[in-house]
Each structure stands twice: as structure tokens, then as C-alpha cells.
Amino acid sequence: MPTELRTSTAVDASDSRTWGRRALDAIDERLGITALAYPVPEHANRFAWTLGGITAISFLLLIGSGIVLAQFYSPMPEDANQSVRAIETEVWAGSLFRGVHFWAAQAMYVGAVLHMIRIFLTGSYKRPREGNWLIGVAMLGLITFALFTGTVLKWDQEGFEALGHNIEIGNLLGGLGFWFSPEFAGRISILLRLYGAHVVIIPGIILVLLVLHLLLVKRHRMSPHPLLPAGTSSEQAAEGEPTQPFTRHIRRLVAFGIALAGILGVLAVLFPAPIGSTPVPGIEITKPPWMFWWPFTLENWFGLSAIVWGELVFFFLLAVLPFVDRGPERWWRRRPVAMGIALVVLAVLTVLTILMAITPAEVHL
Amino acid sequence: MAAAAIGTLMVLGSLTIASPARADGGQSADEGYVMVLQALSFLVNDPGPDGTAQALAMVGDALEAEGHDGVDVLMLEQAAASLRAGSTEEAQTLLQGSISEAVDSLEPAVGDETGTTVMLAPLPPRGALSVTDWVFLGLSVLAAAVGIVLAVLFRPTESLRELGHDISAARDRATVASTGKEA
Numbered sequence: 022m023p024t025e026l027r028t029s030t031a032v033d034a035s036d037s038r039t040w041g042r043r044a045l046d047a048i049d050e051r052l053g054i055t056a057l058a059y060p061v062p063e064h065a066n067r068f069a070w071t072l073g074g075i076t077a078i079s080f081l082l083l084i085g086s087g088i089v090l091a092q093f094y095s096p097m098p099e100d101a102n103q104s105v106r107a108i109e110t111e112v113w114a115g116s117l118f119r120g121v122h123f124w125a126a127q128a129m130y131v132g133a134v135l136h137m138i139r140i141f142l143t144g145s146y147k148r149p150r151e152g153n154w155l156i157g158v159a160m161l162g163l164i165t166f167a168l169f170t171g172t173v174l175k176w177d178q179e180g181f182e183a184l185g186h187n188i189e190i191g192n193l194l195g196g197l198g199f200w201f202s203p204e205f206a207g208r209i210s211i212l213l214r215l216y217g218a219h220v221v222i223i224p225g226i227i228l229v230l231l232v233l234h235l236l237l238v239k240r241h242r243m244s245p246h247p248l249l250p251a252g253t254s255s256e257q258a259a260e261g262e263p264t265q266p267f268t269r270h271i272r273r274l275v276a277f278g279i280a281l282a283g284i285l286g287v288l289a290v291l292f293p294a295p296i297g298s299t300p301v302p303g304i305e306i307t308k309p310p311w312m313f314w315w316p317f318t319l320e321n322w323f324g325l326s327a328i329v330w331g332e333l334v335f336f337f338l339l340a341v342l343p344f345v346d347r348g349p350e351r352w353w354r355r356r357p358v359a360m361g362i363a364l365v366v367l368a369v370l371t372v373l374t375i376l377m378a379i380t381p382a383e384v385h386l
Numbered sequence: 387m388a389a390a391a392i393g394t395l396m397v398l399g400s401l402t403i404a405s406p407a408r409a410d411g412g413q414s415a416d417e418g419y420v421m422v423l424q425a426l427s428f429l430v431n432d433p434g435p436d437g438t439a440q441a442l443a444m445v446g447d448a449l450e451a452e453g454h455d456g457v458d459v460l461m462l463e464q465a466a467a468s469l470r471a472g473s474t475e476e477a478q479t480l481l482q483g484s485i486s487e488a489v490d491s492l493e494p495a496v497g498d499e500t501g502t503t504v505m506l507a508p509l510p511p512r513g514a515l516s517v518t519d520w521v522f523l524g525l526s527v528l529a530a531a532v533g534i535v536l537a538v539l540f541r542p543t544e545s546l547r548e549l550g551h552d553i554s555a556a557r558d559r560a561t562v563a564s565t566g567k568e569a
């Protein structure tokens with residue numbers, strides 16, 4: 022294993038390495054890059070097991086395109102909508118960067134959900150990986166929060182109506198919702214605080230959690246593939262499974278990353294991100310982005326507090342899963358109860374989403 | 387949205403509880419000029435008959451509203467007449483003009499005030515692709531293709547079944563080795 026530090030690569034007359042090799046070794050001695058070549062079980066290179074990595078790549082693309090947008094966006098209510106229009110029409114390639122950001126956000130959401138479904142189907146949240154599952158749930162909440170704040174930043178009718186809902190929900194939560202109250206910091210615009218959350222607080226926390234998440238994946242090692250013969254421990258891949266250096270895994274991820282960047286680029290050109298009319302309070306004529314449709318159908322039926330209850334139940338179910346489902350079975354076909362419950366939840370979310378898709382916007386607040 | 391609220395609560399859950407939020411913002415939806423902006427919003431979001439009808443109803447409300455501070459009532463009435471006559475564009479100009487005094491005297495927006503002074507219609511879909519767009523599209527298609535080809539090239543060489551065989555074979559070898567030693 023090349024993880025040990027070589028004590029010295031000092032000039033040695035008998036050193037037969039080429040100049041290039043010596044340069045690489047010198048860099049590696051300082052940065053420890055070859056330590057990344059630790060062995061991972063072969064099954065980790067299958068597509069379903071790279072979905073977490075693909076989510077991480079979407080995050081990188083979001084940071085890159087977001088940095089560009091931040092140069093031209095103005096978080097002042099009087100000018101925010103106009104500055105987004107300027108990005109679309111005046112900044113060179115601005116519309117493309119905004120389009121990539123818009124689509125990468127959805128890719129990250131979809132990626133995280135698919136990754137979570139993989140973890141669920143292969144029982145990878147089971148002992149000893151329950152803690153990492155919780156970190157994942159927290160990151161999913163943060164991604165949702167980033168999508169929400171991003172929607173508000175456009176400062177168009179859609180974003181403002183979304184904000185209105187959130188302020189009302191904040192009021193509903195009483196003291197707990199203080200951060201969403203416009204009066205919490207009454208002498209500045211709430212848009213400024215949401216901007217801070219969107220560009221610093223949320224990505225910052227995601228980044229910290231992601232580092233923890235990956236360190237834990239390394240510490241626990243990749244969970245076993247439930248269809249492969251088990252090893253001595255049901256928590257780890259069998260000792261006899263062939264391995265590949267982790268750098269091979271990264272190599273495949275880079276390939277997926279190039280493909281993803283290309284696909285997002287095509288989407289950005291063909292389906293640019295929209296920007297609506299300047300906002301006015303007191304009317305409701307828009308719908309939120311699709312990830313928020315299911316709680317909004319609940320609101321149509323039961324009123325505003327149903328959004329809170331719906332989301333609480335959803336995140337509660339996610340959070341308790343690894344502590345309730347502790348059986349040794351990992352393959353989904355042999356876990357009928359967990360699968361049954363998951364299917365019901367999925368069906369409910371899908372039906373609620375479709376219902377919102379076919380319902381016109383309605384006045385609630 | 388709620389996920390947002392809950393997400394924060396989950397992560398920042400340990401924060402102290404502050405004073406309860408007050409519901410009223412600094413900008414109320416029944417002020418005269420805000421009603422005119424609402425009428426404008428209906429118009430720019432749906433220039434057809436539905437939007438015009440909603441806008442007209444809103445202008446009616448604005449005319450009946452108690453406070454007309456900064457709103458030119460005469461212009462507002464003209465706007466209503468234009469709306470009834472179906473000249474949406476003229477109505478839009480009149481509506482925007484009728485609130486110029488009100489929006490000119492607005493303080494910088496705080497809290498959840500919108501800061502909206504001019505009603506801008508949703509940005510129309512962009513027209514034909516520019517040279518930059520075409521170049522970017524070409525590069526993106528290329529990247530997508532190269533990425534997919536590389537991902538296929540770098541795919542795992544063994545199927546699950548083969549991996550299963552490898553594991554069983556390794557286990558058999560280990561058993562033979564250990565029993566051999568014991569013998």
C-alpha cells in the first residue's frame with residue numbers, strides 16, 4: 022500500500038526514476054495523492070452505487086455556476102428581479118450560467134433522492150451506517166432549503182409567493198419560526214438574509230456534512246451488495262470480493278461528471294431558466310417549483326398547517342427508519358414490510374404531486 | 387417551503403427561541419398603490435380576457451379603497467376605461483403612471499416589502515440562438531457524448547454473477563488452505 026510516507030526522496034545518484042516520475046513522486050510526497058488508491062469492493066463501481074458521487078458533482082457544478090451568478094446578482098428588493106434580467110440579457114453567457122445553475126439544482130435534488138432510494142433498496146442504512154443515513158437526511162433537508170431560497174432570490178411573483186407561504190408557516194410555528202419572520206431583523210430586507218443563507222450558510226453546512234458523510238463512508242467501508250455471497254460479517258463486503266483502487270471509482274465519476282455537465286449545458290441552452298413579473302403582495306397566481314407540489318396539495322385540502330405536518334411526517338419517517346428497521350436482511354425483495362411502507366409513501370407523494378400539476382394556482386393566504 | 391423551515395429547524399434546532407413573529411409587514415395589500423400593482427400583475431401575467439377582467443376588478447377595488455395616497459384617481463379611471471375598451475397596453479401605461487407619486491416616495495424596502503416600483507412582465511422566452519449559444523450547445527453535446535463513452539469504457543468489468551463466483555472461489559481456496567494447514 023502506498024499510503025505510508027516515504028521518508029525521503031532526496032537526490033540519490035542511483036535513482037533510476039525518470040524526471041517526470043520523480044516530479045510526480047515529489048508532489049505525492051507532499052500531497053499524499055496516492056493514498057486515495059485504497060481498495061474498494063468492485064461492486065462500488067456499478068452505476069447505482071455512484072449516485073452519491075453524481076450528487077456531489079452536481080453540487081460542485083452549482084458552486085461553480087453560483088460563483089459566476091453572484092458577481093452580477095443584486096440582493097436588494099428594488100433591483101433583484103432586474104439584476105436577474107440583466108444576467109439573462111446583458112451579461113455575456115449569463116443566461117447559460119444561470120441555466121446550468123437552475124438545472125444543476127434539480128439534478129442535485131433528483132440525484133440525492135435516487136441515491137437515498139439506492140441506500141434504501143440495498144439496506145445500506147443498517148448497522149453500523151445509521152449515523153451516516155441521518156447526515157444524509159439532514160443534507161436532503163438542506164438541499165430543499167437551498168431550492169426554496171434560490172426560488173425566492175429571483176424576486177419574481179413566484180419567489181415572493183413562496184416566501185409568503187414560508188413567513189406564514191414561520192408564524193404558525195410561533196417562536197420556533199423566528200428566523201422566517203420579517204421582523205426578526207426588521208431594518209433590513211428578508212431577501213438579504215435569505216441571500217446570505219443561500220450563498221454561505223446552506224452550502225457551508227452541506228459542505229461540512231458532506232465531508233463527514235464521506236469520511237464515514239471511508240470508515241465504515243462501502244456496504245456489501247446484498248446479492249453477493251456474504252462474508253464473515255454481514256456488515257461488510259465478503260473478504261473474497263475483488264477490489265479496485267478508489268482512484269478507479271473517481272475516474273468513473275469524472276466520466277459521469279463530464280456527461281452530466283454536458284447534459285446540463287444542453288438543457289441550459291434549450292430550456293433557459295424563467296423569470297417572472299416583479300412581485301406584488303396579496304395575490305396568488307403562481308405555483309411553486311415541482312419539488313414543493315406535494316405539500317401544496319395538502320395545503321389545498323387542509324390549510325397551511327398541513328404543509329408543516331406533511332413535511333414533519335416525511336422527515337420523521339426518514340429519520341427513524343434505521344432505528345425501527347433493524348433486521349439483518351438487506352436485499353429489498355426480502356424486506357416486504359419496509360418495501361410496503363415505502364411504496365405507500367412513494368405513491369402518496371406521487372399522487373399529491375400529480376394533483377398539484379393539474380390544479381390551477383389558488384389563493385390561500 | 388415547509389421542508390425549508392423544517393430543514394433549518396432540524397439543523398439549527400438547538401437555537402434559542404426568540405419572540406413570536408408578528409404577522410403584519412410594512413406593506414399592506416389593501417393600500418391603493420399596491421392594489422394598482424396587483425391589477426398590473428394580473429395584466430402582465432395574463433393579457434387575455436381573464437387577466438383583463440381580474441385587473442378591472444382590482445382597479446375597481448382601488449378606486450373604492452379609502453386611502454388614495456400618491457395615486458392619481460383620474461388616471462386610474464382612464465385606465466379602467468381603457469381596460470373596458472380592451473386596450474391593454476394603454477391601460478398598463480396609465481396604471482403605472484397613476485402610482486408614480488406613491489412609488490417615488492417609497493423608502494428602501496425592509497422586512498418582507500417587495501420594493502416593486504415598476505411592473506415588469508415575465509421575461510419572454512429568448513429568441514433564436516446566438517453564436518455563443520450554438521458554440522455552448524455544441525460543446526455540451528460533445529461533453530455529454532465523451533462523458534458517456536468514457537463512463538461505458540470505465541464500467542465494471544465483471545457482472546454480479548461473476549463477482550459472486552469470484553467470492554465463492556476465494557472462500558473455497560481459503561477453506562482448502564486452512565484445512566490443509568490443520569491436516
Ligand code: HEM
Nearest residue numbers: 070071072073074076077137145154157158160161243244
Ligand atoms: C448532498 C447529498 C449527498 C451526497 C453528495 C452524498 C454522497 C455520498 C457518496 C459519494 C457515497 C458513497 C456511495 C455512493 O455513492 O453510493 C454516499 C454513501 C452513503 N450515503 Fe450519501 N450523499 C448525499 C445524500 C444522502 C442522503 C439523502 C442519504 C439518506 C438519507 C444518504 C445516505 C448515505 C449512506 C447511508 C451511505 C453509505 C452507503 C453504503 O455504504 O453503501 N446520503 N453518499
